[in-house]
Amino acid sequence: MAAETLFRERAQLYPAPRSGGALLVAGLGSVGKRHFDNLRSLGAERRLALLRTGRGTLVEADPPDVRIHRDLDGALEDRPFAVIVANPTALHVPLALAAAKAGAHVFIEKPLSDSLQGVEDLEREISVRGLIGLVGFQFRFHPALRQIKEWLSDQAIGRIVSVHARWGECLRSWHPWEDYRGSYSARRNLGGGVVLTLCHPFDYLRWLVGEIVTVSAETAQLGGLGIEVEDTAHIILRFEGGALASVDLDYVEHPPVHALRILGQRGCILWDNTSGIARQQDRDGSIVRSFAPPEGFERNTLFLEEMRHFLECLEGTAAPLCTVEDGIRALKVALAAGEAAASGRRVHV
Secondary structure, three states, X not given: OOHHHHHHHHHOOOXXXXXXXXXXXXXXXXXXXXXXXHHXXXXXXXXEEEEOOOOOOOOOOOOOOOEEEOOXXXXXXXXXXXXXXXXXXXXXXXXXXXXXXXXXXXXXXXXOOOOOOOHHHHHHHHHHOOOOEXXXXXXXHOHHHHHHHHHHXXXXXXXXXXXXXXXXXXXXXXXXOOOHHHOHHHOHXXXXXXXXXXXXXXXXXXXXXXXXXXXXXXXXXXXXXXXXXXXXXXXXXXXXXXXXXXXXXEOOOOOOEEEEEEEEOOEEEEEEOOOOOEEEEXXXXXXXXXXXXXXXXXXXXXXXXXXXXXXXXXXXXXXXXXXXXXXXXXXXXXXXXXXXXHHOOOEXX
């Protein structure tokens, strides 16, 4: 079923929300600034407000002509229509839960949290109040991954046998304006570590292949980065349908590598994030077909389409493509990887 058809059918299950009110961006770090700028480009500039405590590392002047709040209570007293939760990982759920209790729809950056504490309360609050809850796994909006999902739905390579996802990216070069050792990605108390920070494969593999039922893992600090969290992880997943996957993550690789290989009984599918291209190969290695993103596609396109989708959900014309339940399931896989690495045992999700 095409994604647009799925959106229309699911949207009928959701009442159209009330209109008006501010769109509050909570946090002006790297991703918060990105969401703020993308909302402006999508025509939401007059509705924007900003929660900025001043404890972040991004040195950026307050945007002009935007209402600025310095604390959460004051921001919620203005009864925002929706809140974009873009603060550090460990603080996502308390902020999102407070926003939901105030009646605001929520967009929550990935990962949902660094623990399961409060996540069921958040899911329940969103459900009881009839709110929109969307989790920011932007790779669901990658056109090549969407094409791969269609190929898999059509059984293009037969039964899936194994999957390999590899993502390595040097932490030192992420945010030139800050000492990487003080970033949330490098700090345990803020929910850092490579498993949580680069957790996108746990979501897009669930979306593409199916539910993950067991997790085994090894993690290490091998990159010489001088940080307190793991910078390298090798993770083994078993899916409900029987397929196996290996997910390799690191904070070390330069230039960055992010790639996916899905092996089936009748061939394989390859995707490279650098080029954006997806290819289907036959068993003899010949290219059956390939798909390239449209002209003009870039990394920010994923975030822009993700925020466009959130606005459509708020308008009642779409249903969330990545729900809080999806966020919880991906989080459970990430936490299971940490537990498996610490215990040396396979963990059931």
